[in-house]
Amino acid sequence: MLRALDIHDMLIIDRLALAFQPGLNVLTGETGAGKSILLDSLGFVLGWRGRAELVRQGADQGEVTAEFDLPPAHAARAVLEEAGLPVGDTLLLRRVNTREGRKTAWVNDRRVSGEILRALSDTLVELHGQHDDRGLLNPRGHRDMLDTYAGLASQIAGVRDLWTALGRARKTLYAAEARVAEVRQEEDYLRHATAELDALDPQPGEEAALDTARRTMQAAERIRSDVARAGEALGVQGAEGQLSDATRWLGGAADRAEGRLDAPLAAIERALLELDAAQRGVEDALDALTFNPLELEQTEERLFALRGLARKHNVAADDLGAFADDLRERLALLDNSEKGLADLQRAEGAALAAYEAASATLSEARRDAAARLDAAMAAELAPLKMERAVFATEVTEGTAGPEGRDEVSFTVATNPGAPPGPLNRIASGGELSRFLLALKVCLSQAGAGGITMIFDEIDRGVGGATADAVGRRLAALAAGGQVLVVTHSPQVAALGGHHWRVEKRQTAEATTSTVVPLDPAARIDEIARMLSGDQITEAARAAARALMPAR
Numbered sequence: 226m227l228r229a230l231d232i233h234d235m236l237i238i239d240r241l242a243l244a245f246q247p248g249l250n251v252l253t254g255e256t257g258a259g260k261s262i263l264l265d266s267l268g269f270v271l272g273w274r275g276r277a278e279l280v281r282q283g284a285d286q287g288e289v290t291a292e293f294d295l296p297p298a299h300a301a302r303a304v305l306e307e308a309g310l311p312v313g314d315t316l317l318l319r320r321v322n323t324r325e326g327r328k329t330a331w332v333n334d335r336r337v338s339g340e341i342l343r344a345l346s347d348t349l350v351e352l353h354g355q356h357d358d359r360g361l362l363n364p365r366g367h368r369d370m371l372d373t374y375a376g377l378a379s380q381i382a383g384v385r386d387l388w389t390a391l392g393r394a395r396k397t398l399y400a401a402e403a404r405v406a407e408v409r410q411e412e413d414y415l416r417h418a419t420a421e422l423d424a425l426d427p428q429p430g431e432e433a434a435l436d437t438a439r440r441t442m443q444a445a446e447r448i449r450s451d452v453a454r455a456g457e458a459l460g461v462q463g464a465e466g467q468l469s470d471a472t473r474w475l476g477g478a479a480d481r482a483e484g485r486l487d488a489p490l491a492a493i494e495r496a497l498l499e500l501d502a503a504q505r506g507v508e509d510a511l512d513a514l515t516f517n518p519l520e521l522e523q524t525e526e527r528l529f530a531l532r533g534l535a536r537k538h539n540v541a542a543d544d545l546g547a548f549a550d551d552l553r554e555r556l557a558l559l560d561n562s563e564k565g566l567a568d569l570q571r572a573e574g575a576a577l578a579a580y581e582a583a584s585a586t587l588s589e590a591r592r593d594a595a596a597r598l599d600a601a602m603a604a605e606l607a608p609l610k611m612e613r614a615v616f617a618t619e620v621t622e623g624t625a626g627p628e629g630r631d632e633v634s635f636t637v638a639t640n641p642g643a644p645p646g647p648l649n650r651i652a653s654g655g656e657l658s659r660f661l662l663a664l665k666v667c668l669s670q671a672g673a674g675g676i677t678m679i680f681d682e683i684d685r686g687v688g689g690a691t692a693d694a695v696g697r698r699l700a701a702l703a704a705g706g707q708v709l710v711v712t713h714s715p716q717v718a719a720l721g722g723h724h725w726r727v728e729k730r731q732t733a734e735a736t737t738s739t740v741v742p743l744d745p746a747a748r749i750d751e752i753a754r755m756l757s758g759d760q761i762t763e764a765a766r767a768a769a770r771a772l773m774p775a776r
Contacts, residue, residue, distance in 0.1 A: 226245075226247060226293060226294045226677055226706070226707045227245050227267075227291065227292075227293055227349075227350070227677045227707060227709070228244070228245060228292045228293060228294050228315075229242070229243065229244050229245070229290075229291070229292040230242075230243045230245070230266070230267060230270075230289070230290070230291050230292075231243075231288075231289065231290040231291075232263075232266045232287075232288075232289050233287060233288045233289070234280060234281040234284035234286065234287040234288065235262070235265075235266045235269070235279050235280070235281060235287040235288075235289060235322075236259075236262045236265065236266075236276075236279060236281060236287075236738075237259060237262060237281065237729070237735075237736055237737050237738045238259065238262060238263075238266065238281065238737065238738050238739070239281065239735075239737045239739075241263075241738075241739060241740055243725070243740055245707070245709065245723070246707075246722065246723045247703075247706070247707050247722075248700075248703045248704070248707065248708070248722035248723065249699055249700050249703035249708050249710065249720065249721045249722045249723070250703075250707070250708065250709045250710070250721065250722070250723045250724075250725070251710050251712060251717065251718045251720075251721030251723065251724045251725070252709065252710065252711045252712070252725050252726075252727055252740070253711075253712060253713070253718050253724070253725075253726055253727070253751055253755060254726050254727030254728060254729075255728075255729070256713075257729065258727040258728055258729045258738060259727050259728075259729055259738025259739075260711045260727045261681075261711075262738055263711075263727065263738075263740065264352070264679065264681060264711065265279065266279075266289045267289070267291065267350070267679075268352070269289050269320060269322065270289035270290065270291045270318050270319070270320045270330075271291070271318070271342065271343070271345075271346035271349065271350055272320070272330065272339050272342030272343040272345075272346050273343070273346065273352075279322050280322055280323070280324045282735075283735075284324070285323065285324055286321055286322060286323045286324065287321070287322045288319065288320070288321045288322075289319070289320055290317065290318065290319045291317075291318045291319075292315060292316070292317055292318075293315070293316040293317075293318070293349055293677075294314065294315065294316075295312075295313070295314055295315065295316050296314075299348065300348035301316060301345050301348040301349055304341070304344050304345050304348060305332070305333075305345070308332075308337065308341050308344075310332050310333055310335050310337070310341075311333045311334075311335065313333070316332070316333065316345075316349075317331075317332070317333050317334070318330070318331070318332055318342070318345070319331045320342070330342045332345065348676065349676065349677060350676065350677045350678075350679060351676055351677070351678045351679065352679045352681065353661055353665070353678065353679065353680050353681070353683060362648060362657075364633075364634050364635075364647070367618075367633045367634050367635050368591075368628070368631065368632070368633035370633075370635075370664065370668065371591060371594055371595060371598060371618060371620075371633050372591070372594075372628075373668055374594055374597075374598050374667060374668055375590060375591065375593075375594030375597075375598075377587065377590055377591070377594070380583075380586070380587055380590060381587065381628050381629070383583055384580070384583045384584055384587050384627070384628060384629050385627045385628060387576070387579050387580040387583050387584075388580055388625075388626065388627040388628075389627070390576050390579070390580075391573070391576040391577055391579075391580045393576075394569070394572050394573040394575075394576040394577075395573055395576075397569055397572075397573075398566070398569040398570060398572070398573045401562075401565060401566060401569050402566065404558065405558065405559060405562040405566065408555050408556075408558055408559045408562075409559060409562075412556075412559060415552055415555055415556050415559070416556065418538070418552055419549065419552045419553055419556060421534065422534065422545060422548070422549035422552070423549070425527075425530055425531070425534060425545075427531055427534070427542065427545040427546050427549070428546065429543050429546060430543060431531065431542075431543075432528065432531050432532070432535075432542040432543060435524055435527055435528040435531070436528060438524050439521065439524050439525055439528055441513075442516050442520065442521040442524065443521070445513075445514040445515075445516060448514065449511065449514040449515075452507060452510050452511055452514065453511060455507055456504065456507040456508065456511060459500060459503055459504050459507060460504065464500060465497070465500055465504070468493055468496060468497055468500065469497075471493055472490065472493050472494070472497070475489060475490055475493070476490065531545065580625075584625065584629045584630055587628075587629045587631070588620065588622075588629060588630070588631050591620050591629075591631055591633065592620050595618035595619075595620050595633070596618075598618050598667060599616060599617055599618055601667045602616040602660075602663055602664065602667060603615075603616065605663035605664075605666050605667060605698070606659070606660075606663050608694045608697070608698065609659040609662070609663060609691065609694045609695060609698065610659075610690060610691040610694060611639075611656065611659055611660075611663075613639075613640065613641055614637060614638065614639045614640075614656070614660075615637065615638040615645065616635065616636075616637050616660065616663075617635075617636045617637070617638075617645055618633065618634075618635055618636075619633065619634050619635075619636055620632075620633055621633075621634075634647070635648055635664075636648070637656075637660060639656060648660060658683040658684065658685065658695070659691075659695065661683065662680070662683060662695060662698050662699065662702070663698070665678065665702055666698050666701060666702050669702050669705065669706070676706070677706070677707045677708075677709065678702070678706070678707070678708050678709070679708075679709045679710075679711075680699065680708065680709070680710045680711070680712075681711045682711055682712060682713065683695070683699075683710070683712075684696075684710075684712050684713070684714040684716075684717050685713065688714065688716075689716075692714045692715075692716035692717060693716040693772075695714070695716070695717055696714065696716045696717035696718075696719065696720040697720060699717060699720065700720045700721075700722075703722070713755065714755070715752045715755035715756045715769065715772060716772060718748075718751070718752050718755060719752050719769065719772035719773045719774075720772075720773075720774065723742075724742070724743040724748045724751065725740045725741065725742050725743065726740070726741050726743055726747075726751050727739075727740050728740075728741060748769075748773070749766050749769045749770060749773070750766070750769075752769035752772060752773070753765035753766045753768070753769040756768050756769060
């Protein structure tokens with residue numbers, strides 16, 4: 226509920242503070258007094274699109290603050306929580322407009338974007354008038370109105386979930402089909418490349434091992450002869466034989482040398498042991514340097530084959546195995562595509578069937594609700610002196626979507642036998658206002674209230690008993706919430722629970738607009754003025770008292 230509205234330096238409003246109440250709040254005043262400026266200011270703080278120039282002449286900036294009460298289950302709380310804003314029982318909106326046109330908004334003292342402000346305003350206030358393009362005149366909103374009337378929120382949520390599941394199933398299927406089509410285009414390449422890689426069977430680290438073996442074998446021929454000569458120099462014909470001779474000669478003389486040859490003999494014995502180790506090492510080297518020339522040829526062929534495939538596929542030789550695995554996976558996808566696609570097609574079909582079934586059930590619920598709404602509208606139109614008019618809710622099949630496949634439109638026939646048509650083409654201004662009011666009453670009776678409703682001169686073009694019926698429907702609509710009405714009708718004003726008069730004041734320096742709360746006596750005079758004009762007579766006051774219900 227809108228609790229308070231403070232306006233500073235907006236258009237011709239200098240400073241204005243209003244405290245609104247539950248029930249039916251009525252604003253009256255002469256044409257041009259500034260009633261539309263009041264609504265422009267409220268629309269500004271709510272983030273609605275409006276006039277470009279709003280700052281009062283001579284002021285640096287204009288500012289509007291609106292205070293709302295938020296009951297525990299109010300939809301605005303979810304918007305605040307999603308935006309990370311403070312949530313409480315009171316919601317404070319403030320917006321500033323500089324003379325240069327820069328606009329800044331705050332919600333509960335936190336700076337916010339215009340998008341968040343508009344999201345909040347959609348849960349707080351509805352503005353309706355004869356040129357209402359957010360309600361009856363906008364066919365895009367008709368289905369939402371019918372769904373609200375029928376209380377289909379949970380059913381629609383289920384259909385939306387099934388639509389999302391269907392979208393996921395289709396996305397998975399289309400992606401698999403595209404992947405299979407892509408692989409099918411390169412099937413010949415995949416099969417040839419896989420066979421080539423399977424035949425070679427490359428192993429990680431194999432290139433380095435082959436390269437080392439190849440270089441070793443290439444070097445073997447150049448060094449083996451030197452190693453062999455070294456082996457001969459160490460053998461019996463070389464160092465070993467000479468050391469053996471020296472040992473034999475010194476051993477024969479040792480007995481007569483009185484121990485002088487013991488140390489040389491021990492050293493030669495150690496040398497023979499080291500020489501034996503050297504000989505074994507040389508022999509091992511000779512064995513290692515001995516190779517079959519065919520082995521070198523085979524090693525080179527495999528090394529060149531590995532490097533050739535690596536260049537061909539633009540991968541490192543050590544990555545050929547992983548590359549081959551990837552090719553096999555793509556081929557497996559192709560080879561198993563028929564079964565895999567069939568499974569995905571069945572999943573997509575099951576998701577579609579579930580969506581279609583839920584959508585059909587939703588469509589039936591909407592058709593049932595349309596019949597109930599039409600009957601409720603007929604009952605509401607009669608007190609509004611439109612008992613001969615026919616309001617019809619048409620539910621037709623449209624494009625499937627997250628909220629089913631129904632299109633809903635409100636049509637009217639204002640005279641018996643006349644063909645029905647869209648509201649904005651068939652109904653006059655006064656008739657449209659009454660259709661709108663009747664619909665809002667029906668939605669309120671269905672538990673679709675909880676939002677402040679503003680009716681801007683919705684009674685224009687009607688008078689007498691019809692205006693009285695309009696006022697009574699507005700009062701009934703306001704009984705469970707809050708309604709603000711800008712009106713020129715004394716019958717409507719008389720039924721208000723709270724009454725303000727919008728006045729324009731002129732001085733030599735400036736023209737300003739203000740809003741004055743009216744006490745019971747002032748209300749009688751204001752309604753009398755609306756009945757008789759500038760000259761308020763006692764007869765007009767008596768008529769005003771007769772219009773006002775007893776309290």
